[in-house]
Amino acid sequence: MKFDSRFFSLSFAFVSLLFIAGSGITAATAAEAKYPIKPITVIVPYAPGGSSDLVARALAKVSAKHIGQPMIVVNKPGAAAQIGLNELGDSKPDGYTIGIANSGMLLQPLVGKTKYNYATDLEAIAMIGQIPFVLAVRTDAPYTTLEEFISFAKANPGKIKYGHTGVGNMAHTAPEQLSLLAGLKIEPVPYDGGAPLIASLLGGHIQAVMNNPVDLQAHFKAGKIRVLAVAGETRIDDPMYKDVPTFKEKGFNVITILWQGLAAPKGIPEDVLMQLREGVEKIAKDPETVQAVKAMGLVPKYMNGKDLAAYWVSEQKSINKTLEDTGIMKVLKEQKN
Amino acid sequence: MTMLFQGFATSLEFQNLLAALIGVTLGTVAGVLPGIGISGTIALLLPISYGMNTLTALIMFSGIYYGAMYGGSITSILVNVPGEGASVVTCLEGHLMAKRGRAGAALAVSAIGSFIAGTLGVVGITLFAPLLAEAALAFGPPEYFSIALLGLVVLTNLSGKSPLQSFIMALVGLMIGTVGIDPMTAISRFTFGSTNLAKGLDFIIIVMGMFGLGEVIATMCEKQTNVRVEKVKSRDLYPTMKEIKRSISPIFRGGFIGFFMGLIPGPSATISTFISYAVEKKLSKNPDEWGNVGAVEGVAGPEAANNAASASQMIPLLSLGIPFTSSAALLLSGFMIHGIQPGPMLVSTQPIIFWGLIASMYIGNLMCLVLNLPMVGVFASLLRVPMNYLMPIVAVITLSGAYVLNFSLFDLYILMAFGLLGYLMQKSGFEPAPLAIGAFLGPQLEQGLMQAMVICDGSLWNMMTRPLAGVMLWLTVILIVGVILKKVVSLIWRKQGGD
Numbered sequence: 001m002k003f004d005s006r007f008f009s010l011s012f013a014f015v016s017l018l019f020i021a022g023s024g025i026t027a028a029t030a031a032e033a034k035y036p037i038k039p040i041t042v043i044v045p046y047a048p049g050g051s052s053d054l055v056a057r058a059l060a061k062v063s064a065k066h067i068g069q070p071m072i073v074v075n076k077p078g079a080a081a082q083i084g085l086n087e088l089g090d091s092k093p094d095g096y097t098i099g100i101a102n103s104g105m106l107l108q109p110l111v112g113k114t115k116y117n118y119a120t121d122l123e124a125i126a127m128i129g130q131i132p133f134v135l136a137v138r139t140d141a142p143y144t145t146l147e148e149f150i151s152f153a154k155a156n157p158g159k160i161k162y163g164h165t166g167v168g169n170m171a172h173t174a175p176e177q178l179s180l181l182a183g184l185k186i187e188p189v190p191y192d193g194g195a196p197l198i199a200s201l202l203g204g205h206i207q208a209v210m211n212n213p214v215d216l217q218a219h220f221k222a223g224k225i226r227v228l229a230v231a232g233e234t235r236i237d238d239p240m241y242k243d244v245p246t247f248k249e250k251g252f253n254v255i256t257i258l259w260q261g262l263a264a265p266k267g268i269p270e271d272v273l274m275q276l277r278e279g280v281e282k283i284a285k286d287p288e289t290v291q292a293v294k295a296m297g298l299v300p301k302y303m304n305g306k307d308l309a310a311y312w313v314s315e316q317k318s319i320n321k322t323l324e325d326t327g328i329m330k331v332l333k334e335q336k337n
Numbered sequence: 338m339t340m341l342f343q344g345f346a347t348s349l350e351f352q353n354l355l356a357a358l359i360g361v362t363l364g365t366v367a368g369v370l371p372g373i374g375i376s377g378t379i380a381l382l383l384p385i386s387y388g389m390n391t392l393t394a395l396i397m398f399s400g401i402y403y404g405a406m407y408g409g410s411i412t413s414i415l416v417n418v419p420g421e422g423a424s425v426v427t428c429l430e431g432h433l434m435a436k437r438g439r440a441g442a443a444l445a446v447s448a449i450g451s452f453i454a455g456t457l458g459v460v461g462i463t464l465f466a467p468l469l470a471e472a473a474l475a476f477g478p479p480e481y482f483s484i485a486l487l488g489l490v491v492l493t494n495l496s497g498k499s500p501l502q503s504f505i506m507a508l509v510g511l512m513i514g515t516v517g518i519d520p521m522t523a524i525s526r527f528t529f530g531s532t533n534l535a536k537g538l539d540f541i542i543i544v545m546g547m548f549g550l551g552e553v554i555a556t557m558c559e560k561q562t563n564v565r566v567e568k569v570k571s572r573d574l575y576p577t578m579k580e581i582k583r584s585i586s587p588i589f590r591g592g593f594i595g596f597f598m599g600l601i602p603g604p605s606a607t608i609s610t611f612i613s614y615a616v617e618k619k620l621s622k623n624p625d626e627w628g629n630v631g632a633v634e635g636v637a638g639p640e641a642a643n644n645a646a647s648a649s650q651m652i653p654l655l656s657l658g659i660p661f662t663s664s665a666a667l668l669l670s671g672f673m674i675h676g677i678q679p680g681p682m683l684v685s686t687q688p689i690i691f692w693g694l695i696a697s698m699y700i701g702n703l704m705c706l707v708l709n710l711p712m713v714g715v716f717a718s719l720l721r722v723p724m725n726y727l728m729p730i731v732a733v734i735t736l737s738g739a740y741v742l743n744f745s746l747f748d749l750y751i752l753m754a755f756g757l758l759g760y761l762m763q764k765s766g767f768e769p770a771p772l773a774i775g776a777f778l779g780p781q782l783e784q785g786l787m788q789a790m791v792i793c794d795g796s797l798w799n800m801m802t803r804p805l806a807g808v809m810l811w812l813t814v815i816l817i818v819g820v821i822l823k824k825v826v827s828l829i830w831r832k833q834g835g836d
Contacts, residue, residue: 047376047663054673057383075380076744082532083745111523161792167523189478189791190520192784195659195666196602202657205477205792218658218680295676332523 035095035272036069042262043091043099045084047077051214051296052100055128055260058292059283066286067279081105082114089116093265095272098125101263106316107168110323111332119316122263123273124308126280128289129298130259132232133174134213134244136225138204146229146250149208150182157185162208163197164188168328171197173319174210174231174256176326181252201225212258213241214297231256237299255318260298261308277305341463344692348396348700353693356393357701360400365708367401368408371420371545371738375405375664379671391675392690396697398671399651402664403455403698406644407705410447411716414440414636416731418549420738422607423643425544425773426614426635432552433631441574441717445710446584446633447640452706454592454641458648459698461596462655467684469649470656473600478792479800481603482785483809485778490813492611492774503771510775513538514783521787533747540777542739546752547769549735551759553728558760574714576633584637587617591638595645600653602661603781606646610639611774648698655679655691 040063044056053075060071076084081104088099101122109117116122135146143149153160164172172188179186189206191197194215201209202224209216210231219225220240230236230246231254247254262280264273283289284302293300303311323329347353367378378401386394409424414431427447434443461469493500493507516527517537528534576584591613598609617638618627626632653659658680660666672679677690684691719727739752759769789806793799801807 047667050670054670057674083743158794167521187791189788190784191788192520193666195661199474199602199653199657199659199661200477202659203474203477205479218678218682222681224681296673 035275036067038096039070039072040067040095041097042071042073043084043088043097044073044075045077045081045088045100045105047075051212051258051298052102052104052260054296055293055298056100058289058296059128059262059280061292062283062286062288066282067275082108085118085122086115088263089118089121089265091265093123093267093269095264095268095276098262098264098276100260101312102260103170103258103315106312106319107323110316110320111168111329118263119312121266123266123268124305124312125262125264125273125277126284126305127259127261127301127303127308127311128284129293130257130301131212131214131298132230132236132246133170133210133256133258134216134230134236134241135175135178135228135247136201136209136211136216136220137207137228138201139223139226141207141226143228144226146245146247149228150184153179153182153184153186158187160184160186160208161189161206162186162210163191163200163206164210165191165193165197168323168332170256170258170319171209171211173322173326173328174254175208176328177256177322178210178247178252178254180326181254210256212297214258217297229254257315258298259301261303273305340688340692341696343689344694344696345699347392347689347693348697352390352393353396353697354700356389356397357400357697358704360397361404361407361701361704361708364401364404364406365408365705368405368420369411371412371418371541371549371735374421374742375402376667377741378405379664379667383671383674386671386674391677392693394675395672395677395690395694396701398668399694399698400701400704402651402668403644403647403701404705405664406455406647407448407451407709409643410451410636410640411444412549412734414443414447415716415719416549416727417552418731418735418738419541419544422540422544422604422777423610423639423646425548425607425770426610426639428548429614429628429770430631430633430635433629434633434636435631435717435720437630438573439580439631439633440720441713442576442580442633443631443636444713444716445574445576446580446637448706448709448713449581450584450588450591450637450641451644451709452702453588454595454645455648455702455705456699457589457592458596458599458645459695459702461645461649462652462698463695466652466656467681469600469652473602473653473661474657475805476601478785478788479803479806480809481601481781482789483800483806483813484601484608485781485785487809487813487816488608488611489774489778489782490816491615493771503768506767506769506771507775510772510777511779511782513543513772513776514779520784533745537780538751538776539742539748540773541742542748542751543755543776544769544773545735545739546755547759547762547773549731550752550756551763551769553732553735554756554760555763556724556728574717580633583633587613587634587638588641590616591641592645594638595642596649598642599646599649599661602653602659604662604777606643606650606662607777609642609646613638613642651698655683655694656681658683 042056042060044053046052056073060073063071076087085105091097105118108114143152162175175186197209198215200206202219216225220227227241227244229250230244232246233255235242235244235246264276281302290300363378367374379398409420410427410431412418412420413424413427414435417428417432419425419428431443493503516534518525518535525535594613595609598605614635617634621627621632621634623632627635650661650665653661654665654669658678660669669679677687736749739748742748762769789800801810
């Protein structure tokens with residue numbers, strides 16, 4: 001067998017080099033003429049496959065139809081989304097780099113040293129979809145309503161363990177807010193992701209979870225879990241959840257909403273921003289996008305950039321208040337450094 | 338059964354066969370190139386798959402998923418660069434075999450082992466999927482902790498040279514595993530204010546540095562006269578009858594270990610390779626070969642284990658819709674993009690998709706074998722490349738692989754630091770394996786203990802009386818007490834002998 005293995009290895013190395021070089025290229029040419037003249041990069045600060053990633057890919061799918069250029073989804077996960085977000089904040093404000101913004105980005109700037117306060121240091125483009133958190137328990141649990149859950153927790157302090165996916169994140173603050181308002185003693189168990197969290201709930205190792213229904217719906221449909229209450233202003237607009245009351249109806253002001261949207265770096269020219277917002281509005285309202293957003297378990301909800309910017313700031317204020325009230329902020333602040 | 342045959346009929350359609358072929362080929366390539374891995378490849382193909390028929394796309398994604406397990410061992414064996422956690426153990430014996438000219442044998446055994454175990458895994462899915470999925474849920478945080486602890490105790494002395502040295506290395510590994518943010522209280526540890534360190538050190542970067550780059554530096558520092566140019570005869574590219582015979586039982590044992598471990602949430606594929614290695618070493622009739630010239634059982638067992646584990650990890654994904662690993666999570670998003678929600682309802686609502694996919698996995702595993710066996714020769718001949726050309730290429734592949742993992746330059750500094758550490762350890766006679774195991778199990782142990790303590794109301798006794806966790810914890814206690822007793826008894830004996 002005459003095989004030139006050296007040539008093979010060299011071309012192998014060459015390909016690897018190309019791979020490095022290729023990933024570093026961020027072409028930056030003038031944004032004059034008619035925006036957009038080239039594809040738009042969408043930074044997703046999470047790993048592929050998450051809800052943010054799915055939203056970005058759903059938008060990218062119909063992008064060319066509405067703004068004449070495709071969107072290219074780039075995943076930059078790590079450090080609780082800060083790596084991707086900082087890259088978005090640092091990127092050239094020419095309208096060719098935008099990124100996913102969501103409710104998961106509210107916490108970091110409040111408790112730690114982040115380079116940007118995303119709520120004010122990024123330019124909101126639009127909200128695409130949202131979903132309120134829900135309180136879920138196993139179907140065979142001895143409580144079938146929120147009232148029963150609360151009286152069980154009161155009668156058995158410390159017996160109810162709930163899981164969350166990171167100190168201070170919404171799966172942590174929401175149950176803490178409930179326990180504060182209802183005067184409960186429930187114990188948090190930290191997990192490093194939604195999957196082990198749900199596996200633990202299904203296996204009966206923890207008793208409750210407050211999370212977005214996206215990850216829970218399959219088990220809800222299969223009758224393995226019961227949803228006791230919704231942490232939204234109104235009930236979820238989905239026949240599946242039409243009988244589930246809100247916390248507000250039951251007298252507890254627990255509001256925790258997951259939302260997904262788009263943002264651009266600050267300093268983007270006004271006319272480019274306007275075009276971007278208009279273009280994204282068309283993309284967001286495309287029936288195909290609406291369908292895709294629904295399929296992933298979110299409620300499609302378009303909100304324009306101006307409103308989102310205001311909402312973003314007010315949400316951050318309210319989560320800050322929750323953190324202060326529940327004492328989580330004190331824990332986080334004490335532990336830093 | 339009829340459903341399975343219907344599944345075969347569907348998956349034998351031309352476009353689906355093609356999709357399986359593309360999937361396993363890309364998967365093998367992704368496995369070969371360290372760092373890129375399953376996640377990167379699936380992510381790359383997600384947008385392209387939009388236009389495809391749902392089942393075709395899913396067959397391709399799954400092909401990538403299990404195909405990568407075949408490719409993963411190749412760089413481990415040839416150049417000591419583990420591309421993912423599950424092929425770290427393969428470096429130990431596999432690379433030693435390559436060093437004495439048995440690279441082809443190691444590669445072939447790993448391909449055959451992968452095929453047998455992968456197929457056994459799919460048989461397991463076909464027969465028991467929903468049942469096993471329910472059983473998997475019995476494993477909660479106290480059980481993860483107990484497994485990790487038992488694993489640490491059993492595995493620390495993997496190399497068997499000096500128990501004290503291995504123990505110290507494992508401790509260092511555990512310490513490395515604590516870098517980052519504490520899961521319970523969000524306190525930063527050893528981060529020196531760096532956000533890059535806050536997420537902790539990536540296990541795969543650590544092992545790519547210690548094993549791969551460490552080996553490169555060590556080779557570079559050898560005298561040029563030592564540079565080896567292997568003369569590999571074509572006959573030597575394939576395993577001997579004896580090597581195959583020795584591999585059969587390890588393959589089946591590894592397959593069973595991997596299949597059951599794969600049902601446990603978390604990075605159980607990697608742990609299953611460690612366990613298979615430890616089991617084979619204990620059972621081996623040629624203990625002096627291990628860690629010395631390279632034992633073929635040490636390749637066959639772990640390679641079978643990781644393929645079986647990757648197959649059984651499909652069970653929680655398909656039957657519960659819960660991905661237990663990050664690559665399974667990406668596979669899940671492949672399903673979601675096509676509007677398929679895996680879970681308890683999948684078999685009844687989408688029988689064609691479910692059984693078509695299962696059938697394609699039988700076919701895909703066969704394709705992997707057919708694809709990989711002839712390539713064994715090609716890959717093994719790569720070692721004919723003189724070291725002064727090969728090593729820089731390995732360095733480039735390792736660096737690029739580490740970079741594409743997170744697209745982080747910082748990771749490259751970590752990689753180089755561990756490369757240097759790996760070299761220094763090798764020079765001073767320290768084993769890198771216990772350190773790697775410590776760094777791998779550290780975070781599992783820590784988080785598991787914290788979760789378990791909340792769940793068990795802060796009482797260790799509550800944990801030791803849980804059926805599954807209890808068995809493992811008591812076993813750990815017995816092992817530790819046993820080691821101490823053995824030591825004490827031998828001391829007494831020695832004393833008496835001296836009198």
